[in-house]
Amino acid sequence: MKKINLSNPHIEALEPYMSARRIGGKGEVWLNANELPFPRQPMSLDVSDYHRYPDEGPDLVQAAYAAYAGLQPDQVLALRGADEAIDLLLRAYCRAGTDGIIISTPTYGMYQVCANIQNANVIDVPLTENYQLDVPSILAQEGIKLVFICNPNNPTGNSFNREDILTILRFFEGRALVVIDEAYIEFCPGESLVSEMVNFENLVVVRTMSKAFGLAGVHVGYLLANETVMVMMRKVSAPYPLADPCAQIALQSLNENATQLMNQQVHQISQIRDSFCEALADIPDVTNVVHSVTNFVLVFFGNNEATWEALTEAGVVARRIPHSRLAEAIRFTIGTTEQMAMVIHILKRLS
Ligand SMILES: Cc1ncc(COP(=O)(O)O)c(C=O)c1O
Incomplete structure (x- = not known):
């Protein structure tokens, strides 16, 4: 078969974006993609119009x-x-x-x-x-x-x-x-x-x-x-x-009920985040915690490599960010109270 290269040169030079899912990881505790840790409730779907294209917009x-x-x-x-x-x-x-x-x-x-x-x-x-x-x-x-x-x-x-x-x-x-x-x-x-x-x-x-x-x-x-x-x-x-x-x-x-639930869960996550940050303050190897108003926290460690290894070994999948200023940092998505307690436990044991 004759091999041809028709690709657009500037596209050929690109690397695919490494999303959290693409990077992947092994473990039970997923704190790498800034997702909410709470499973969704069942919803009903009306499939009767599925032989038609959906509404524009909709x-x-x-x-x-x-x-x-x-x-x-x-x-x-x-x-x-x-x-x-x-x-x-x-x-x-x-x-x-x-x-x-x-x-x-x-x-x-x-x-x-x-x-x-x-x-x-x-x-x-x-x-x-x-x-x-x-x-x-x-x-x-x-x-x-x-x-x-x-x-x-x-x-x-x-x-x-x-x-x-x-x-x-x-x-x-x-x-x-x-x-x-x-x-x-x-x-x-x-x-x-x-x-x-x-x-x-x-x-x-x-x-x-x-x-x-x-x-x-x-x-x-x-x-x-x-x-x-x-x-x-x-x-x-x-x-x-x-x-x-x-x-x-x-x-x-x-709808109103669903946005109310969303607000409750946002409140819950914010509380878990604040407790997590308080607990981080007592860990000697933590050198900086950036003040977060989101559902994730960027934490800097004295020995980032050892921390990453300990987390990975324990099955916690967090995120390292490929940026020169963040070589010593790990980003943790805020999970459930139990998941964040587990992270703190691992970090304390390591210190
Ligand atoms: C700042 C920011 N913008 C946009 C997105 C992508 O959002 P979506 O899942 O709606 O594509 C993300 C996902 O992590 C994000 O962190």
């Missing part, structure tokens, strides 16, 4: 999410996860080889991955020493179409100063979109920028049901934006973005 899901987020339905686009929203923004706004995006690392890896696929320039303006946005350096960049701000930030778990974000939004008005990734916003709702959408045409918010709603397996996310951005998004989004089973589950998860 309108009911977008309307339900709009009511939840305090927006109009035409400001909501339901997608296959927040990741699809990030990808569509890159494709709609960045010309390959010409336009750029700003990211502030350490941050969520998919901004860079989607930019690489689109062959957009990536300008990294690293976070400051205390993991805040370096505003003067961000404002000094040129040729930018999208500024990605993950608030609260993954993997550090902290939120950014609101005034800094507003300064960036004001500066880039008419020049670039500022995309706020609010994947973890339910854990700190007061930090949301959605209320600023009336003031800024260039503000885009990305959300997901994979985290606080506990629906990572259903993979539904949302892009929230004003009309000019939505016009562009409709041009690049796939037909029937949500499969109907996902749409039905998303819809049921946005």
Whole structure:
């Protein structure tokens, strides 16, 4: 057989994104993907229309999410996860080889991955020493179409100063979109920028049901934006973005009882996180715990390698982040009380 290589050279040069599932691991305690540890309750699905394509949108899901987020339905686009929203923004706004995006690392890896696929320039303006946005350096960049701000930030778990974000939004008005990734916003709702959408045409918010709603397996996310951005998004989004089973589950998860349960579980996780952080303070090998407003915590160790080995041996799958500033850190998703007690027990034994 004749071997031919037709691949696009800049794609051929890429490495596939190493998601938590791809990295994998061995063990019973999964604390690596910022998922909720509580199993979902059974739901009923109406399959009678499954011989037809699903509704575009679907309108009911977008309307339900709009009511939840305090927006109009035409400001909501339901997608296959927040990741699809990030990808569509890159494709709609960045010309390959010409336009750029700003990211502030350490941050969520998919901004860079989607930019690489689109062959957009990536300008990294690293976070400051205390993991805040370096505003003067961000404002000094040129040729930018999208500024990605993950608030609260993954993997550090902290939120950014609101005034800094507003300064960036004001500066880039008419020049670039500022995309706020609010994947973890339910854990700190007061930090949301959605209320600023009336003031800024260039503000885009990305959300997901994979985290606080506990629906990572259903993979539904949302892009929230004003009309000019939505016009562009409709041009690049796939037909029937949500499969109907996902749409039905998303819809049921946005009713009053379900959002109440979500809020209870968010509260529970926040309490477990705070107790976990208190317990970490007593472990001599812990050199720093970044203040988290999310369902995960970034912890630095004196002897990170030995800690990682001890966790792995005990069947705890956490996450190491491939970033030079985080070589001594491990990110722990907050699991159940028992799971976090187990982590503390392992760390104490090691110390
Ligand atoms: C900051 C951030 N944004 C987006 C996502 C992806 O969300 P989704 O599961 O909706 O694609 C994640 C997942 O870990 C995330 O941490």
